[in-house]
Amino acid sequence: PIDPMSITFQPPTGGMTPSGPVLSRRMSDLEGLFADTAAWRAARDEADPVVYEVASSPVPEAPGELPQSITTIHPGAVGGEFHMTKGHQHPNPQGEIYLGLSGTGGLLLFDGTTPKWIPMAPGVIGYIPPGWAHRSVNTGDEPYRFLAVYPGDAGHDYGWVLEHGMGWRVLRGAGEPRFAPFQAEPV
Numbered sequence: 001p002i003d004p005m006s007i008t009f010q011p012p013t014g015g016m017t018p019s020g021p022v023l024s025r026r027m028s029d030l031e032g033l034f035a036d037t038a039a040w041r042a043a044r045d046e047a048d049p050v051v052y053e054v055a056s057s058p059v060p061e062a063p064g065e066l067p068q069s070i071t072t073i074h075p076g077a078v079g080g081e082f083h084m085t086k087g088h089q090h091p092n093p094q095g096e097i098y099l100g101l102s103g104t105g106g107l108l109l110f111d112g113t114t115p116k117w118i119p120m121a122p123g124v125i126g127y128i129p130p131g132w133a134h135r136s137v138n139t140g141d142e143p144y145r146f147l148a149v150y151p152g153d154a155g156h157d158y159g160w161v162l163e164h165g166m167g168w169r170v171l172r173g174a175g176e177p178r179f180a181p182f183q184a185e186p187v
């Protein structure tokens with residue numbers, strides 16, 4: 001256990017003070033996730049941009065604790081499919097809470113049968129029930145940033161999403177995002 005503490009959110013960067021580990025996911029880290037493999041490869045080979053960053057609090061991932069992280073997804077799309085996180089299941093099924101901080105995006109949830117979409121914006125709380133895989137998507141043209149709070153022993157299973165997908169793909173539409181069945185190539 002650790003002592004009670006306050007953590008200060010740094011709005012310009014999405015960082016936390018004090019901070020735990022900060023990680024960057026580049027295009028090269030997202031192999032097999034975007035439908036348009038040729039567009040993904042071209043983006044990786046050209047500039048390999050940072051797609052999203054995750055700043056973690058110093059709270060440990062241990063039973064009973066409630067660690068937090070702040071994710072910033074940079075705007076953009078690959079073959080029309082919006083920038084997104086890898087997505088994962090919690091192998092120890094437990095809920096999670098997201099709070100939109102800035103920008104516009106959404107929370108794509110999938111229980112293996114039915115996909116659900118929660119539009120996210122500053123001040124919106126998205127609730128992820130136990131057993132639902134989750135992925136975040138930036139549907140706007142500025143960075144989309146949110147806070148996540150999760151049980152310290154929930155764990156992260158990334159293989160589940162590679163195997164089952166997330167039900168839908170979230171594509172750039174005329175104004176609103178467009179949803180395509182997971183298998184479909186973007187048009």
Ligand code: PA5
Binds near residue numbers: 088096135
């Ligand atoms: O706890 C969460 O669900 C989030 O903090 C995510 O881990 C974060 O958004 C990054 O996504 P992923 O872990 O799917 O790469």
Ligand code: NI
Binds near residue numbers: 088134
């Ligand atoms: Ni999670």
